[in-house]
Amino acid sequence: MSRVICEFVQGADASLGLPAYATAGAAGADLRANLPDRGRIVLAPGARAAVPTGLRMALEPGFEMQVRPRSGLALRQGLTVANAPGTVDSDFRGEVMVILVNLGADPVGIAHGDRIAQAVIAPVVRAGFVEGVPEGTARGAGGFGSTGIAG
Template sequence: MNIRIINKSKNSLPAYETAHAAGMDLRADLDAPIHLKPMERKLIPTGLYIELPEGFEAQIRPRSGLAYKYGIGIVNSPGTIDADYRGEIKVLLVNLSDQVFEINTGDRIAQMVIARHEKAIWQQVEELNETSRGAGGYGHTGVA
């Protein structure tokens, strides 16, 4: 699938790092390093602008290595970029650790997955079909 992109950053275009990767790494595009304090959140620019085809979204997800090693996540994970959005892609990072985390231009801060989606059409009814789960919610199947 071809996706139109404008790259105003100092970085190369997002790319798949392995043959079977679902996500492409997004890199920070900064004028100066950002120091993300513990429990602080900041919007990190990427310098990228995309034009997705109708029926697709770009999901912005945390990088597992940043989460595990440094406690860095994304507040609204996964973030969604809709097909009609034309602004700069920015990533809302949060520092869940007890240490300051430095972000520099070129650092891989998130991953982007392009996904097809459907439009729902509501059909209002008075009752729903029964299932074996029923209304069982949070924790209803236990831990073990």
């Protein structure tokens, strides 16, 4: 198990608690909106916002935190993470923000304390990039949809 050290930023509402797994089998821990003045924001259709979590985190070297959408919010309200999955690197020490976008047809309200995304802690493999000529494959240089699998 990887350990993530969390600190509430100045002015954040610590009563919301740290990220937590909703069930024993959950892969992602819930991240909550920690809004100034315990307020609310409304995202119009097509709008996006960096929503604060009120937390600074320190991940162990060799790990990242992937910030992923919550499927229920995406399905019911069209609310998703704009850069899904967002990545928090192990050497980042600023406040974790979740970039949400409203892809739905109606405005979506986000209240202080709402579960807005999930955090998945994952190992990172760093590659060594070298110059050379890649070997050919059956797929070749085919682009999107070039595997021949019907969609």
